[in-house]
Amino acid sequence: MIQAAAFYLFATIVIASGVMTIASRNPVHSVLWLILAFFNAAGLMLLLGAEFIAMLLVIVYVGAVAVLFLFVVMMLDVDFAEMRAGFAKYLPFGTLLAIVLLAEIVFAIAAWNAGSIATGVRAAPTNAAVPNIEALGTVLYTRYLYIFEGAGLVLLVAMIGAIVLTQRTRSGVRPQNVSAQVRRRPEDATRNVNQPVGQGVEL
Amino acid sequence: MGESLFFTLPEIVLTLGSLFLLMLAAFMGDRVSRLATWLAVGFFVIAALVTPEIIGRGGVGFDGLYIADSFAAFSKILIYIAAAAALVAATSWFARDGTFRTEYPVLILLSAVGMGMMVSAGDLLTLYVGLELLSLSSYVLASFQRRDVRSAEAGLKYFVLGALASGILLYGISLLYGFTGSTLFGQINLALGRDGVSTGELFGIVFVLAGIAFKVSAVPFHMWTPDVYEGAPTPVTAYFASAPKVAAMCLMARVAIEGMGPATFEWRQIVIFSALASTILGGVAAINQRNIKRLLAYSSINNVGFALIGLAAATREGIASVLFYMAVYVVMTIGSFLCVLRMRDETGRPVETIASLSGLSRTRPGLAAALAMFMFSLAGIPPLFGFWPKFLVFNAAVEADLTWLAAVGIATSVIGAYYYLKIIKTMYFDEPAPAFEPSRDRIEGVLIVLAALFISPLGYFSIPYIDAAAQNAAGALF
Numbered sequence A: 001m002i003q004a005a006a007f008y009l010f011a012t013i014v015i016a017s018g019v020m021t022i023a024s025r026n027p028v029h030s031v032l033w034l035i036l037a038f039f040n041a042a043g044l045m046l047l048l049g050a051e052f053i054a055m056l057l058v059i060v061y062v063g064a065v066a067v068l069f070l071f072v073v074m075m076l077d078v079d080f081a082e083m084r085a086g087f088a089k090y091l092p093f094g095t096l097l098a099i100v101l102l103a104e105i106v107f108a109i110a111a112w113n114a115g116s117i118a119t120g121v122r123a124a125p126t127n128a129a130v131p132n133i134e135a136l137g138t139v140l141y142t143r144y145l146y147i148f149e150g151a152g153l154v155l156l157v158a159m160i161g162a163i164v165l166t167q168r169t170r171s172g173v174r175p176q177n178v179s180a181q182v183r184r185r186p187e188d189a190t191r192n193v194n195q196p197v198g199q200g201v202e203l
Numbered sequence B: 001m002g003e004s005l006f007f008t009l010p011e012i013v014l015t016l017g018s019l020f021l022l023m024l025a026a027f028m029g030d031r032v033s034r035l036a037t038w039l040a041v042g043f044f045v046i047a048a049l050v051t052p053e054i055i056g057r058g059g060v061g062f063d064g065l066y067i068a069d070s071f072a073a074f075s076k077i078l079i080y081i082a083a084a085a086a087l088v089a090a091t092s093w094f095a096r097d098g099t100f101r102t103e104y105p106v107l108i109l110l111s112a113v114g115m116g117m118m119v120s121a122g123d124l125l126t127l128y129v130g131l132e133l134l135s136l137s138s139y140v141l142a143s144f145q146r147r148d149v150r151s152a153e154a155g156l157k158y159f160v161l162g163a164l165a166s167g168i169l170l171y172g173i174s175l176l177y178g179f180t181g182s183t184l185f186g187q188i189n190l191a192l193g194r195d196g197v198s199t200g201e202l203f204g205i206v207f208v209l210a211g212i213a214f215k216v217s218a219v220p221f222h223m224w225t226p227d228v229y230e231g232a233p234t235p236v237t238a239y240f241a242s243a244p245k246v247a248a249m250c251l252m253a254r255v256a257i258e259g260m261g262p263a264t265f266e267w268r269q270i271v272i273f274s275a276l277a278s279t280i281l282g283g284v285a286a287i288n289q290r291n292i293k294r295l296l297a298y299s300s301i302n303n304v305g306f307a308l309i310g311l312a313a314a315t316r317e318g319i320a321s322v323l324f325y326m327a328v329y330v331v332m333t334i335g336s337f338l339c340v341l342r343m344r345d346e347t348g349r350p351v352e353t354i355a356s357l358s359g360l361s362r363t364r365p366g367l368a369a370a371l372a373m374f375m376f377s378l379a380g381i382p383p384l385f386g387f388w389p390k391f392l393v394f395n396a397a398v399e400a401d402l403t404w405l406a407a408v409g410i411a412t413s414v415i416g417a418y419y420y421l422k423i424i425k426t427m428y429f430d431e432p433a434p435a436f437e438p439s440r441d442r443i444e445g446v447l448i449v450l451a452a453l454f455i456s457p458l459g460y461f462s463i464p465y466i467d468a469a470a471q472n473a474a475g476a477l478f
Helices: A002-023 A027-047 A051-075 A080-085 A087-113 A118-123 A132-140 A145-166 A178-183 B002-007 B009-049 B070-097 B103-119 B124-142 B149-180 B185-195 B199-216 B224-231 B234-259 B261-284 B292-313 B316-341 B365-379 B387-399 B403-429 B442-455 B457-475
Strands: B059-061 B066-068
Touching: A002 A027, A002 A087, A027 A051, A027 A087, A051 A132, A145 B103, A145 B124, B002 B009, B002 B059, B002 B066, B009 B070, B009 B103, B066 B070, B070 B103, B070 B234, B070 B316, B070 B442, B070 B457, B103 B124, B103 B234, B124 B149, B124 B199, B124 B234, B149 B185, B149 B199, B149 B224, B185 B234, B185 B261, B199 B234, B199 B261, B224 B234, B224 B292, B234 B261, B234 B292, B234 B316, B261 B292, B261 B403, B292 B316, B292 B387, B292 B403, B316 B365, B316 B387, B316 B442, B316 B457, B365 B403, B365 B442, B387 B403, B387 B457, B442 B457
Parallel strands: none
Antiparallel strands: B059 B066
16 A cells, blocks of 8 residues: 555656656756656665665766756856855755655655565566575676677767767877886986085086 | 577677777777778678678577577678768768768777667667667767768757657657566567557557657658758768668568567558658658758658558568668669769869759769669669569558558659659759869779669669568568
């Protein structure tokens, strides 16, 4: 019973916050709504009994959202001073999100303790004796090895693409010349002088 | 595991080849881009030679994730030929602007790996990863000439719309997985056959087909095609119009037949709608185009519509006709784009307007004759080879009791013929425009002659061979 209630709660909030992410005009609000959506998606994963994926979702996406936040701030020319001044303005909104999240965490823990929901078991029966991470690792490197390597290639293409589209050779820069640095001997840079007493130093 | 890896030999060869070229690019820079291109062509030859079914028997690898059958072999050979041609066409084009970078062959190789994954997919996950590998390389290739505003715009547009299409596809995949309990094509087929098609499954089918239709640029999802084709560098456009189309079309055929066979009645409606809309819109919207690349983009939309008519038949003959159609389409398209690559004014700058083709028959009779042949063939006018696959497609539709579809298809091919003939009229009967700069590249010339020979009535001699291969390949799906 509590699982069903938790499912509908999470599902509703995921969709609602997804809509709000694209509907809100303020980019900062958008990002905050996105975080809420991710948290609720993690809650859904928890209900399915996929604890590892749930935690991964939170950890990875919180990191990603931090980067996204930076991008928003950099690219959309958001004024930092104005943002700081608006702290009081955002306070009720942020508090609201925090309360929702807190309530959800309580809910999720209660639901999780009651066991995962039946649909998850029907779609993908899992062995309860094998922990999540172990099960995931087993299929990732055996059955889905081919797709895993394919995903690796996708990332490689993304990297090549980023370099191809942005890297350029600028004139007038002074790049590090490693071989010249390594070739340099002490004699090139220093000299021993037997300084006579009473005379000035010749530099 | 060893046997599974053996099946993926072409992909392994291409991946290792691309990594080697990447090292070459990192240490030797852009000086070796020409060498890298020819090495990449060599890798394509090796990959084609080690394709399972060519060197021995095929089979199913990785517990059904990967299928190496004659269908995959046929499409892969076609894809490798098209990609190699696009590589060769690029050398002189990019070298003229001094923007030829060694990453170009690397990206083409990696996208070919993605296309190989697509046509060999036996699982929705393989399908998605392959499609994404192809798409991501395509986005980069579209904006390869990053100093050109139009190229950058093409890349961005393609990226945004492609991401949307990926989202739609993934949504469909998750629905199909949720309602059938598996991502394997075979299991989905069983689940659909067991208890009919539920609403959820129907939604999944619609979304998956929509996601793939974006890749083949079939009509409701064709919006990106003219803009991207116009903006991307011409050799890249030639590539987009050939190899990825084949891959996505073959993928669609495999998903539809192997994955959704029991739901044929449901997906056939979608395919028929898309086929008719593509042929009609591809024909009508091309009429007012002034840019030859845009016109060829609409021409590719039009041709995809005809190929979809063969898919709508959903029979072995239908799939064989789709494969035959794509084989001839690739040659015609690459031939036309090779002609477009030769369109440079006397200062050497590329021109793309149809008006600049006026009176080409008097200034460059050879080029005009070749382009005229490709246009006649794309229009499907009988003495040329482009007629035969159209005939096969309509024949398959008639045999599958879709006579009305074939009739409408024939009517729309007449609309399409109008703008192809208009180009020929411009070239042969209009007052000459300033002559193009004489082209020096011999390899391109040889490729044009080869393509023209294949398209000419001589091509009919190849019918027994291609037909046998296509029938054999289509048989693998049933």
